[in-house]
Amino acid sequence: MNVLMVGAGFSSAVIGRELAEAGHAVTIVEQRDHIAGNCHTERDPDTGVMVHVYGPHIFHTDDREVWEYVQRFSTFKPYENRVKSTVGGSVYSLPINLHTINQFFGKTLRPEEARAFIEAQAATHIDDPQTFEEQGLRFVGPELYQAFFHGYTTKQWGCHPSALPASILKRLPVRFNYNDNYFFHRFQGMPEHGYTALVEGILDHPGIRVHLETPFEAAMARDYDHVFYSGPLDGYFDYSEGRLGYRTLDFERFTHHGDYQGCAVMNYGDESVPYTRITEHKHFSPWEQHDGSVCYKEYSRACGPDDIPYYPIRLVDEKAMLARYVEKAESTAGVTFVGRLGTYRYLDMDVTIREALDVARGFLEHRRDGEPVPAFFKAPL
Structure with missing residues (x-):
């Protein structure tokens, strides 16, 4: 054929x-x-x-x-992939893990204590979360949700998280140990x-x-x-x-001599920061050595007819x-x-x-x- x-x-x-x-x-x-x-x-x-x-x-x-x-x-x-997030003038590790929880709340909780602490923060009255916001509030409570999910999601999707389905936040990444590997896959x-x-x-x-x-x-x-x-x-x-509706990305590319941010991905959770994250590309190839660096600031917006579609809405x-x-x-x-x-x-x-x-x-x-x-x-x- x-x-x-x-x-x-x-x-x-x-x-x-x-x-x-x-x-x-x-x-x-x-x-x-x-x-x-x-x-x-x-x-x-x-x-x-x-x-x-x-x-x-x-x-x-x-x-x-x-x-x-x-x-x-x-x-x-x-x-x-070890992602960091700048929120409220501090840098935290993602996904939310025991280090993030202890740093954010100024505590020294052990895993069992942290699990009980987060459950006490959570909006347990939400039995069946229908929206992204309800999903976040149910599982991590208002403070962590506001810091790490609300602003970032609003910028990424261009609408209030209450307008997004809970399915977007399918598996809320919260770990009650110090594992900050962003993904959980074997390979x-x-x-x-x-x-x-x-x-x-x-x-x-x-x-x-x-x-x-x-x-x-x-x-x-x-x-x-x-x-x-x-x-x-x-x-x-x-x-x-x-x-069909898509979100697209605009990239503001810049170079730097040396190491700009010390990691491959730095999220910016504050809604007042217009971009969602900065990526530093030499850190995606840690087996290589380069004096210079190439970075992208990422901006998310609605996809127009002449744009590259990234995320289906x-x-x-x-x-x-x-x-x-x-x-x-x-x-x-x-x-x-x-x-x-x-x-x-x-x-x-x-x-x-x-x-x-x-x-x-x-x-x-x-x-x-x-x-x-x-x-x-x-x-x-």
Whole structure:
């Protein structure tokens, strides 16, 4: 078969590689001038720092197959994300842990004491939290919520946390020990030579052709047996039902001689600070040594038509619109929608790769059995 992949991020790369290894001819079109999507990395020519061009990405997973898969194409170096937060003129470690609690409240609590102390702070009258704010108040109480969640979330999402669903704060990270590793997954690391080199390795197959600076046009589909579309779901249908809501990021890049902040990620929880965080990119490659440093201030805002979409909002209005687009997609033959944009879901890298592997295998099974290939292997709703 001749298969067209739209977009050159992880979804298309992994699906394309699996299909190419199964003997199919794969063509990838990408409107940008590089592969790897928002995970794209490149060396800063002045400092030599490996820069995460669209913001930092840390690989973490409990999925052993996915972990072994990415290591086929790149050497991974150990990396643990240790985030700090500047709040009210002090620096704390995140996620909230025993050190954060003791420092914030000026105490020396042991784990059992801290657990009881936080439970006493919590709004225990909230039995079934429905909003982000209720979720935060229920599990950490008003002081910690206000310091570490309210301002940051308001800036990140552009609305009051009471307007956001509790699901955004799915698993409130509070630890009653001194573990400040931001993630709890078994496998964590960084590709030694960056994510773009990793994706290059996945795409390095004679059955795959990549065309950069080539926007997808609907007429292209006529030349292929099937299309895997990882672009915006609403964009495929020319926004006929309206534009799905996203947040986008603006980056204020600056350089510094030496070490600017001593860590990779510094959050700013105070609402009065306009940016959400500062990232210092040389700390994402701690095995390297650089005199200079490249930093980004991140500002979150509503995504416009010409902006890069980052975070799907998925509030009530977006879900109603999404349902209409899903209906359109399911009535469109020969196209499967994949990835973060194609399914309008926020996906970590490991989940993206897992779903891509599953989609490729599902596609091959459907073709083998003579069954029609679905528009979605993972339902957006």
